[in-house]
Amino acid sequence: MVQSESIFRLDGVTRRFGALTALDDITFEAPQNEYISLLGPSGAGKTSLLRVIAGFESPDVGRIHFLGRDITDLPAHKRGIGFVFQNFALFPHLTVFENIAFGLRNGIDDIADAQIGDRVREMVDLVGLSGLEDRVPDQISGGQKQRVALARTLVMQPKLVLLDEPLGALDANLRGRMQTELRQIRERLNVTFLHVTGSETEALAMGDTVAVLDRGRIIQSGTPEQIHDTPSSSDVALFLNRFNLFDGKLSADAFHGPFGPVPAANVCQNPTDIYAIRYDRTKAFRKGDTLPGPALPARFLASEYLGSSVISFFETADHKQVEVDHHLSFGDPDNYKVGEEYVLSWDPRHAIVFGQEAAA
Numbered sequence: 001m002v003q004s005e006s007i008f009r010l011d012g013v014t015r016r017f018g019a020l021t022a023l024d025d026i027t028f029e030a031p032q033n034e035y036i037s038l039l040g041p042s043g044a045g046k047t048s049l050l051r052v053i054a055g056f057e058s059p060d061v062g063r064i065h066f067l068g069r070d071i072t073d074l075p076a077h078k079r080g081i082g083f084v085f086q087n088f089a090l091f092p093h094l095t096v097f098e099n100i101a102f103g104l105r106n107g108i109d110d111i112a113d114a115q116i117g118d119r120v121r122e123m124v125d126l127v128g129l130s131g132l133e134d135r136v137p138d139q140i141s142g143g144q145k146q147r148v149a150l151a152r153t154l155v156m157q158p159k160l161v162l163l164d165e166p167l168g169a170l171d172a173n174l175r176g177r178m179q180t181e182l183r184q185i186r187e188r189l190n191v192t193f194l195h196v197t198g199s200e201t202e203a204l205a206m207g208d209t210v211a212v213l214d215r216g217r218i219i220q221s222g223t224p225e226q227i228h229d230t231p232s233s234s235d236v237a238l239f240l241n242r243f244n245l246f247d248g249k250l251s252a253d254a255f256h257g258p259f260g261p262v263p264a265a266n267v268c269q270n271p272t273d274i275y276a277i278r279y280d281r282t283k284a285f286r287k288g289d290t291l292p293g294p295a296l297p298a299r300f301l302a303s304e305y306l307g308s309s310v311i312s313f314f315e316t317a318d319h320k321q322v323e324v325d326h327h328l329s330f331g332d333p334d335n336y337k338v339g340e341e342y343v344l345s346w347d348p349r350h351a352i353v354f355g356q357e358a359a360a
């Protein structure tokens with residue numbers, strides 16, 4: 001496969017607000033024609049990063065390149081980068097058609113009415129808004145507003161679209177549907193989408209590339225599989241919300257945790273010693289069962305059905321909550337009794353051990 005060149009590149013970008021460093025020396029290159037998810041907790045700097053790329057903010061230090069050109073000093077309206085706001089920011093008094101046409105009518109280029117009509121109709125079709133052209137935003141649903149916001153950006157034919165929590169205002173059902181649609185629309189137009197989200201599920205489901213932002217730094221980027229299977233630090237593992245994390249001490253080739261010493265197979269450099277085992281690798285056994293690895297006694301609290309899997313919550317003697325994710329494709333889940341003691345165990349080869357003493 002030919003390696004695609006980057007659509008944008010950030011070189012040492014730093015943005016400060018007074019004493020606060022919102023973006024801290026970010027160097028990142030984004031591939032063309034991909035769906036990129038930018039995942040991070042609240043306050044990580046996700047919106048700041050989008051605003052700097054869009055040109056609504058200037059970096060204090062560093063340069064921004066877009067399609068091979070340094071755009072750091074170029075005003076936002078000359079960058080040719082699209083932005084979809086979380087609250088959609090539609091003009092309430094304009095129809096769906098005129099909201100979508102707005103950028104074409106008021107842009108730098110003088111575009112004939114007939115051509116504007118053609119381009120708007122093409123977008124209306126693409127995002128599935130046919131028949132709603134004459135309504136105003138108050139007369140359409142949240143999902144339809146989201147489509148207008150997207151169409152209004154895409155009609156300008158940007159090569160890069162920045163989407164700030166685009167599904168945040170939608171209910172869970174619609175969010176799932178729009179995830180698929182956003183991916184399909186992007187593929188049809190061959191543009192790059194940079195989608196900001198605080199949801200690890202959304203980031204992993206949507207991104208061809210996922211970049212994880214924490215305290216103003218990109219701490220890992222890769223395919224969803226790489227991020228999911230091999231988080232590079234305990235912080236990434238924590239954001240993914242798919243790992244049981246245990247404090248302890250890594251020494252020689254063993255991790256000493258609340259389950260005693262366990263051989264450490266996959267070891268990663270990290271500022272603190274933490275043992276990570278995925279929810280779906282953790283199993284609950286009855287006392288006396290043969291275990292695949294360490295033994296961690298825990299009391300069953302409750303289960304939650306999530307469609308394709310059942311998550312069971314257990315509590316250890318030191319009041320730590322541990323999750324067990326049983327995928328229903330592996331058969332029916334066990335019926336645990338609330339308050340009863342079980343033994344949690346896993347194959348230690350599936351664990352990731354983060355430690356100060358690991359080789360960098």
Ligand SMILES: Nc1ncnc2c1ncn2[C@@H]1O[C@H](COP(=O)(O)OP(=O)(O)OP(=O)(O)O)[C@@H](O)[C@H]1O
Nearest residue numbers: 017020022040041042043044045046047048049198
């Ligand atoms: N204009 C501003 N003035 C001062 N501080 C700001 C400004 N904009 C952002 N910040 C601060 O910069 C940090 C990063 O903010 P940002 O909005 O980029 O985070 P975020 O990851 O998008 O968060 P969220 O998911 O909650 O929207 C925060 O601590 C925020 O308070």
